[in-house]
Amino acid sequence: MSERILDIKNLSVTFGGLHALRDLNFHVDEGEIVGVIGPNGAGKTTFFNMISGMVTPTSGDILFEGESLIGLDPNQVTQRGISRTFQNVRLFANMTIAENVMVAQHCRTKQGVWGSLFNTPAFRKEEREIREHAEKVLGFFGTRLIGYRLEQPASVLSYANRRRLEIARAMATSPRLLLLDEPVAGMNPKESAELTDLIGKLRSEWGFTIVMIEHDMNVVRDVSDRVVCLDHGETLAQGSFEEVSNDPEVIEAYLGRPLEKRDAS
Amino acid sequence: MSTEMTTMNAAEELLGEAPSGLNLDKAVRYGGLLALSMIFVSLVGMVVGLDSRQILYWINPDVYVNHPGGVGISLGDIALFMWPLLLGAAVGNEVVLEGMVGRKRGVGDLLNGFVVGAVGGLGVAFMTMLMGWDREVDPDNGVADYGLRDPLVNWNEELYILLTFNRGWAFALWAWPLVGGVLAAVGASLRLMPDGIRKAAVAAVVAIVSVSIFQFLVDDLFEGVGETIADPGRLSNFFNDDPGAGRERVDSVFDGLIEFIYAQRGGLRLQGVILVGVAAAGLSLVGSYVTRGRVTKARKDYFDTPLPERTKSTAALMVLVSLALLILPFFTGKIVNELLANVGIFLLLALGLNIVVGLAGILDLGYVAFFAVGGYTTAILTSAGRGDAWPDWIPLFVNDGEPVLGGWLVALVIVMILAALTGLLIGAPVIRMRGDYLAIVTLGFGEIIRLLFLSDWLSGYFGGAQGITNIEGADFGPLGTVTGVNPRSVFYLVIVFSAIAIYISWRLEHSRLGRAWMAIREDESVAEAMGINTVNMKLMAFVVGAVLASFSGAIFSAKVGSIFPTSFLILVSIIILVVVIVGGMGNIMGVIVGSLVLIGVLGGPKQPGLLQEFSEYKLLIYGALLIWMMLKRPEGLVPNVRRSRELHQDEFLQDAWLKGEVDTDDEDGEVATEVAPA
Ligand SMILES: Nc1ncnc2c1ncn2[C@@H]1O[C@H](COP(=O)(O)OP(=O)(O)O)[C@@H](O)[C@H]1O
Ligand SMILES: [Mg+2]
Numbered sequence: 001m002s003e004r005i006l007d008i009k010n011l012s013v014t015f016g017g018l019h020a021l022r023d024l025n026f027h028v029d030e031g032e033i034v035g036v037i038g039p040n041g042a043g044k045t046t047f048f049n050m051i052s053g054m055v056t057p058t059s060g061d062i063l064f065e066g067e068s069l070i071g072l073d074p075n076q077v078t079q080r081g082i083s084r085t086f087q088n089v090r091l092f093a094n095m096t097i098a099e100n101v102m103v104a105q106h107c108r109t110k111q112g113v114w115g116s117l118f119n120t121p122a123f124r125k126e127e128r129e130i131r132e133h134a135e136k137v138l139g140f141f142g143t144r145l146i147g148y149r150l151e152q153p154a155s156v157l158s159y160a161n162r163r164r165l166e167i168a169r170a171m172a173t174s175p176r177l178l179l180l181d182e183p184v185a186g187m188n189p190k191e192s193a194e195l196t197d198l199i200g201k202l203r204s205e206w207g208f209t210i211v212m213i214e215h216d217m218n219v220v221r222d223v224s225d226r227v228v229c230l231d232h233g234e235t236l237a238q239g240s241f242e243e244v245s246n247d248p249e250v251i252e253a254y255l256g257r258p259l260e261k262r263d264a265s
Numbered sequence: 266m267s268t269e270m271t272t273m274n275a276a277e278e279l280l281g282e283a284p285s286g287l288n289l290d291k292a293v294r295y296g297g298l299l300a301l302s303m304i305f306v307s308l309v310g311m312v313v314g315l316d317s318r319q320i321l322y323w324i325n326p327d328v329y330v331n332h333p334g335g336v337g338i339s340l341g342d343i344a345l346f347m348w349p350l351l352l353g354a355a356v357g358n359e360v361v362l363e364g365m366v367g368r369k370r371g372v373g374d375l376l377n378g379f380v381v382g383a384v385g386g387l388g389v390a391f392m393t394m395l396m397g398w399d400r401e402v403d404p405d406n407g408v409a410d411y412g413l414r415d416p417l418v419n420w421n422e423e424l425y426i427l428l429t430f431n432r433g434w435a436f437a438l439w440a441w442p443l444v445g446g447v448l449a450a451v452g453a454s455l456r457l458m459p460d461g462i463r464k465a466a467v468a469a470v471v472a473i474v475s476v477s478i479f480q481f482l483v484d485d486l487f488e489g490v491g492e493t494i495a496d497p498g499r500l501s502n503f504f505n506d507d508p509g510a511g512r513e514r515v516d517s518v519f520d521g522l523i524e525f526i527y528a529q530r531g532g533l534r535l536q537g538v539i540l541v542g543v544a545a546a547g548l549s550l551v552g553s554y555v556t557r558g559r560v561t562k563a564r565k566d567y568f569d570t571p572l573p574e575r576t577k578s579t580a581a582l583m584v585l586v587s588l589a590l591l592i593l594p595f596f597t598g599k600i601v602n603e604l605l606a607n608v609g610i611f612l613l614l615a616l617g618l619n620i621v622v623g624l625a626g627i628l629d630l631g632y633v634a635f636f637a638v639g640g641y642t643t644a645i646l647t648s649a650g651r652g653d654a655w656p657d658w659i660p661l662f663v664n665d666g667e668p669v670l671g672g673w674l675v676a677l678v679i680v681m682i683l684a685a686l687t688g689l690l691i692g693a694p695v696i697r698m699r700g701d702y703l704a705i706v707t708l709g710f711g712e713i714i715r716l717l718f719l720s721d722w723l724s725g726y727f728g729g730a731q732g733i734t735n736i737e738g739a740d741f742g743p744l745g746t747v748t749g750v751n752p753r754s755v756f757y758l759v760i761v762f763s764a765i766a767i768y769i770s771w772r773l774e775h776s777r778l779g780r781a782w783m784a785i786r787e788d789e790s791v792a793e794a795m796g797i798n799t800v801n802m803k804l805m806a807f808v809v810g811a812v813l814a815s816f817s818g819a820i821f822s823a824k825v826g827s828i829f830p831t832s833f834l835i836l837v838s839i840i841i842l843v844v845v846i847v848g849g850m851g852n853i854m855g856v857i858v859g860s861l862v863l864i865g866v867l868g869g870p871k872q873p874g875l876l877q878e879f880s881e882y883k884l885l886i887y888g889a890l891l892i893w894m895m896l897k898r899p900e901g902l903v904p905n906v907r908r909s910r911e912l913h914q915d916e917f918l919q920d921a922w923l924k925g926e927v928d929t930d931d932e933d934g935e936v937a938t939e940v941a942p943a
Contacts, residue, residue, distance in 0.1 A: 052794055078796035092787040095780070103780040107796030113805070116776035117769060123776070130777070173796050 003030040004066075005177055005209050006051070011060035012233075013050060020046045022233045024060070028177070033203055033210045035224035035241070037217075039253060042230040044213045045087055048179050052084050053077040064177070079107045083175035085166040087182045087213070093155040097145055100154050100165060101134040104172035137172045138165075140198070140206075160191050167198075171206065178202065180212040184219055196222050217245070229253070287373040288356075292380035295356045299381055299445070300388020302348045307392070310419040311882060312427055316341030318878050319532035320477040337532065340878055341427070343474065349385055349445045353378035353452025370457050378453025379446040386445025389428060390438045396425050397434030461553055465546040472545030476526070477533045479875055482601060484523060489596040491517025576775075583767075590760060594753045602752040604865055606824060607872040609759030610817050612860040614837075615844045616766040616853070617813030622842065623851030624770075624779060625806035626786025628704040630838050631691070631711025635811040637833035638687050639680050639818020641718060641727060643736070644828050646676035650735035654725030663737055668746060673739030677819050684815030687714075688808035696803045699789060711838055719830035732829030739823045749824045759820055766813050770853055773809070782806055786851075836870045843887055847894055849901025858903050863887070 006028040013021050021043040028034050036044050049055040051062055053074040062069045069077055083104075092100050109130060115123030138145040141164045154165060163183060170178060183199065184192035196219045202208045214220050220227060220241060227244040229236040237247040244250055306312055322337035357374050399420075402409045409422045429437040455463050476483055495518050517523075526537035533541065594602050614636060621629050645651045649663045662672025695706045718727045727733065738748030739758065747754040773779045781802045784792040793799045822828055840863070848859020867883050868874030879886060894901065 054790065054794060073798075074790075074793040075796050075798045078794060083796075084794060086791070090788055090791045092784050092791070094787055095783055099780055099783070103784045103792075103797070104795045106777065106781050106784075107798075109777055111777050113773070113778065113809070116772050116778060119772070126777070169795065 004028070005030045005032075005064065006211070007061075007063040007066075009061040009063070011047075011050065011057050011062065013046060013055060013057045019233045021050070021057075021230075024230075024235055026228055026235070026238070028209060028211060030176075030209050031203065031207075032225045033199070033212065033223050035220040035227040036211060036213045036230065037215070037220060037227060037244075038230035038236070041232075043233045044230055045181055047230070048084055048181055048211075048213065051077070051082060051179060075107060078173050078175070081174075081176040082179065083170040083173040083177075084179035085163075085170050085181055085183060087185065089159075089162045089166055091154040091157075091162055091165055091169070094153055096151050097138065097154055097157070097165060098131070098134050098150040100169050101137055101172045102130050104169045105130050105133060105174070108174050134172060137168045140171070140201075141168065160187050163187065164195075167202075171202070171208075176207075176209060178208040178210045180210060180214075182213050182215060184214065184216050192216055192219055195219075199223050221245075287376050289380065292356055292377045293384055295352050295381045296384020297388070299348055299352045299385025299449070302352070303345060303385060303389050304392055306344050306348075307389075307424055307428065308417060308419050309882065309885065311344045312341045313419060313421075313423045314341065314881065315339065315344055315878055316423075316427065319528070319530070320474070321533045321535070321538050322528055323535055340478070346448060349382040349448035350452040352385065353381055353449030354455050355452075356381050356449075357453050357456040374453050374456055375450050378450040381453075382445035382447065382449025383442040384445075385449070386441035386443065389445070390434075390441035393425065393428045393434045393437040393441070396420065396428070400425065461550060464553060465549040468549035469542040469546040473533065473538055473542050476537075476541045480527060480531060480533075482875055484527070485598040485601045486596060487519040487523055488517045489598055489601075491519035493596060494518050587760075587764065594756050599752060602756050604873075604875065606752045606755040606759055607869055608860050608865045609756060609763055610821050610824070611841065611844060611864040611869055612763050612857060613759065613766055613817035613820070614814050614841045615848070615856045615860050616763065616770055617810040617817070618841050619845050619851065619853070619856050620770055620773065620782075620813070621806050621810035622845055623856075624774060624786065625782035625803055626789075627696075627803055627806060628700065629707045629807065629810070630704050630835075630842070631707035631709070631714070632810065632814060632841060633833050633835065633837040634691065634711045634714035635684050635687065635814035636818040636821070636837060637714055637718060637830075638684050638811075639815030640822045640828045640832065641733070641818075642680045642683050642815070643673070643676050643819040643822035644733040645726075646679060647672060647739075647823070648733050648736040651733055652724070652726040652728055668737035668740040670740050670742050672737075673747075673819070673823060677816070680815050680819050681812050684811045684818075685808050688811030689804065692804045692807040692811075696800055696807060708835065708838075711835060715830050715833050715835075718833070727830075730830065732827060732832075734827035736822050736826050736828070738826075739820075747820075747823055749826050752824075755820065755824045758823075762816050762820065766816070767853055769809070769813070778802070778805065783851075832871070834870065840864075840870050840887070843891055847890060847902060849903040852901065852903055855901045855903035859901070862902065863890075 004027055006026075008024055008026040011021060011024040011026075012019065024047065036047065038044055046055060050057050051064075051069065053069065053072050053076065057070065064077075064080055064082060067080075069080070069082075072080070092103065095103065109126055111123045111126050114120070115126070135146060135150070138150070144161055145165060145168065154162065157165060163186070167180065167183060170180075180199070184195050187195065199210065199212065199219075200223055203210060212220075212224070224241055226239065227241050228238045229244050229247070229250045231249075231253040236249045236253060237244045239247075316339045318340040320338050320340055320343060356377055357370070396411070399412050400409050400422075401412070409425070411420050411422075413420045425434075428441075430440060432440075455466065458466065526533060526540060528534050594605065597605070614632070617635075618629065618632050621627050621632070645655065646660060647662050647668060649661065649666065651661070660675070662669040662676060691707070691710045695703055695710065698706060717723060719730060720727075721729055723729075724731075738746045738751075740746045745751070745754055747758045749755065773782075781792070781797045784795065784797060785799050785802060789799055821832075825832075844859040844863050845856055846859075847863060848857070849855025864872070864874060866875045867886060868876070868880055873880055874883075
């Protein structure tokens with residue numbers, strides 16, 4: 001169970017002089033849920049961007065299942081089995097809820113022009129499977145995203161439901177590693193408690209390994225096996241939630257307040 | 266801003282303070298707009314230019330010999346006097362959101378209209394006054410000249426006579442505000458009428474004007490149908506619609522009716538006006554009584570049906586329309602068939618561009634390049650007049666000045682391959698760019714292709730500016746040969762290919778590829794992060810579009826018989842884009858309607874449309890239409906449900922909010938935050 005799925009080695013990136021991330025060393029074992037915390041601007045999202053191939057690191061290496069991801073396009077990274085959500089929800093607003101999830105299966109399916117034009121049996125079979133998988137993934141969130149909702153454009157969804165759909169879309173790419181960028185941001189306590197549960201199930205029922213950026217310390221404490229704290233691109237601490245939350249440097253970074261008392265921002 | 270204002274008015278209304286309906290501030294603003302519009306159409310030359318085309322006669326020109334041209338209304342008059350009517354009606358427009366009560370209309374509204382017209386009229390009067398001052402009559406020959414004639418071409422005596430009703434500017438000074446005011450008040454009075462009456466009145470006016478403007482279409486249709494009824498035998502050799510080829514001219518059974526309605530030199534007679542007006546108003550009244558909202562309901566039902574089920578009714582609708590299209594050319598004459606053939610050629614182009622722009626969101630401004638590749642390739646393969654520089658092994662499907670049976674189809678396969686290759690060649694370097702950059706670069710490539718065809722360097726191959734002539738038609742053996750002299754056959758060919766293109770678009774849109782294209786259109790970076798190889802997918806859309814455009818080029822070549830670099834100007838790209846945008850982006854039905862309206866009615870870049878009189882102002886109207894669409898109906902004439910939802914989301918949500926259908930959040934996690942299902 002402790003296969004290394006992700007290995008980050010001396011990872012750094014600079015944006016015109018700004019060290020957004022410096023010398024990050026970090027690893028994730030298969031089946032783990034790892035929390036990434038740190039104040040705003042710490043470089044957490046940039047870290048995700050580098051893993052998913054949207055930002056090229058200045059130096060260092062990212063190994064996924066032993067192979068380097070450096071130089072791969074985002075779609076190739078997704079093909080390898082890493083998928084992500086976005087902090088500022090970025091759905092395909094004019095596509096229906098079903099389509100949002102169906103399109104995410106693109107790299108796991110293969111029908112092309114020929115199949116579509118002649119409606120071949122293989123095409124129909126694949127379409128049916130795509131649809132079934134989409135409904136299964138959406139069904140993970142209860143009744144909110146299925147039924148009549150399937151054919152509604154994503155733009156009519158409430159904020160919380162948009163976040164859920166983002167996760168569903170990432171799940172639909174059939175990843176082994178799931179990167180969640182502030183999944184409960186903007187949700188009320190009840191909704192975030194519920195989503196925390198679901199994140200646990202993402203591992204136990206769907207078998208995803210998860211790296212999660214989150215500001216809500218209750219969520220981080222409840223689901224993370226390990227936590228890493230970043231600040232100004234530096235790694236302040238790594239370890240269990242207790243270790244990290246009692247680390248003097250971490251407390252300092254969070255303006256001297258104990259982490260648990262801090263509310264989400 | 267005006268929306269805000271009207272909403273505020275409506276809100277005041279709800280609070281119970283009832284203003285008389287007079288809203289001077291707004292009326293004066295609309296009046297200014299009216300003045301500008303009328304001055305603009307005058308100075309652009311429409312009023313004078315279109316005056317020679319009579320639309321209706323009060324006094325029959327055929328009996329009233331002393332007044333050549335008769336007494337009546339010309340197209341120029343309509344171009345001028347429709348503005349007070351339109352803006353008079355528009356000033357009463359108010360945004361009534363669901364849940365709000367509409368305001369009760371009263372005399373204040375009429376007054377409002379009158380003010381609009383009077384202010385507008387005053388503007389025109391003021392211009393005639395300026396013209397009067399600027400006018401100098403040569404004492405010797407009595408010819409009037411104008412100082413401002415130089416910068417303003419249309420600042421001339423004809424305009425002066427028309428605008429002053431030939432009574433001098435002093436008369437115009439008081440007459441114009443009055444005329445404008447009355448007309449605008451008439452426009453405003455539309456809002457005071459009960460619904461049924463208003464619909465009937467509008468129907469009558471629209472019918473009269475269109476029957477008159479589209480005279481030759483009506484003529485042609487009645488003649489075609491009438492001849493077919495009189496001599497059903499002609500259907501047997503319908504493929505050849507050349508009257509010279511053994512077909513005897515029969516009198517249409519409708520000849521009497523046509524003569525009754527239309528004057529000999531064009532335009533409606535008074536009796537025609539009455540007949541058409543009464544018929545249209547009657548139909549509207551009876552129609553609304555009989556159907557009583559059933560049509561609206563059917564339409565609503567259709568749009569409320571979930572997409573998968575709706576495909577069935579859409580398919581049924583499509584079959585019906587195609588059947589109608591298939592028999593249509595039996596009943597129309599040569600000119601209308603020519604028009605339809607042109608519409609088809611542009612429809613085919615627009616369908617291809619719709620995949621590129623509408624589905625995949627790639628703004629390709631060099632699209633005409635593929636049209637040109639299709640046209641030139643076909644020309645080279647089917648014209649004995651192709652350049653001498655071609656080596657012998659390049660096939661030539663011409664035998665003794667006759668097209669080879671099936672040669673065009675073989676050429677088409679080669680066209681397809683070459684177009685796809687050109688698409689890859691142009692696409693590969695540019696497709697990585699996004700948005701504006703891509704648009705500019707494709708624009709450049711489009712021009713490069715045209716300049717290559719034009720260049721002296723390659724004139725041994727493409728004939729330079731002389732182009733390629735003597736292109737043979739497409740020989741389909743027993744079915745006949747498709748050439749330009751036989752527009753009906755071109756129409757059928759184009760219909761077949763459009764049907765293929767529609768099928769391709771429809772299948773692709775609802776497939777894995779179509780979804781990927783839509784995702785790229787929505788957000789390219791996210792699409793890529795979700796595992797879509799955006800470069801490959803965009804390239805594929807580009808190539809599919811290129812192939813469809815080249816089909817159109819191949820038909821175009823066979824139809825016109827000779828092609829020149831000037832057939833493939835940038836303007837073609839722009840116009841196809843306008844067709845796609847105006848029709849409704851990403852929507853097949855929209856593209857069809859867009860081509861019919863723009864190409865059929867206004868005309869293509871070089872092809873005349875139904876409104877031949879307007880061809881000079883074609884680009885002006887295109888531009889105005891585009892701006893108006895962007896402001897008022899960004900989703901196009903036939904909206905794609907998705908896009909219109911998005912573009913009007915504010916209103917949509919506000920309506921829902923007023924109906925109490927929106928909670929702010931789904932606390933209980935059960936039902937829904939958003940708009941409940943209809
Ligand atoms: N593409 C970029 N170009 C320049 N600066 C960037 C870019 N992306 C992120 N940054 C900067 O890097 C720092 C880290 O940002 P980010 O990773 O978004 O922080 P957070 O930890 O809040 O997610 C910020 O100062 C941000 O402004
Ligand atoms: Mg962030």
